Amino acid sequence: MKLLDLLARACAILAGLLLTAITLMTCASLVGRNTTGWTIAGDFELSGVAAGAAIALFLPWCQLRRGNIIVDFFTAKAGDRTNAALDRLGALLLAGAMGLMAWRTTLGGLSAWQTQSGTMMLGFPEWIVYACMVPPLVLTAAIGLVQAIAGFGQEAQA
Secondary structure, X not given: OHHHHHHHHHHHHHHHHHHHHHHHHHHHHHHHHHHOOOOOOOHHHHHHHHHHHHHXXXXXXXXXXXXXXXXXXXXXXXXXXXHHHHXXXXXXXXXXXXXXXXXXXXXXXXXXXXXXXXXXXXXXXXXXXXXXXXXXXXXXXXXXXXXXXXOOXXXXXX
């Protein structure tokens, strides 16, 4: 689990750096547009591309820290063993969903690479975004699978 923790932290840090860079780019573009008339062409495209990659990069950390929304309306009065079993089942379902997303994202990335599709204004290659999204989706699936099998240790609840 320590390796998964390290990888999840690295993904979260990378996502934060990516969002910081996009924020600075957007600020520079807005200031330039409103003061000198200069702007960064395609800044909205780059923001969308980076946001998609950043969301995927934050997923492993979110799952590791159990940051997903849990609706416990029906299980609030259930016993600890029942809740633990349901949490494990939820982690297993999430692992399956993330595995499915990783598979489909891989296929989408391969398709984008084969067709050389890009964004409308800049022509930024779309396959790069897919390639950035697949590893964190696989990592999230692995974390969910480990949590489903081994349960949730105290380090995952902090």
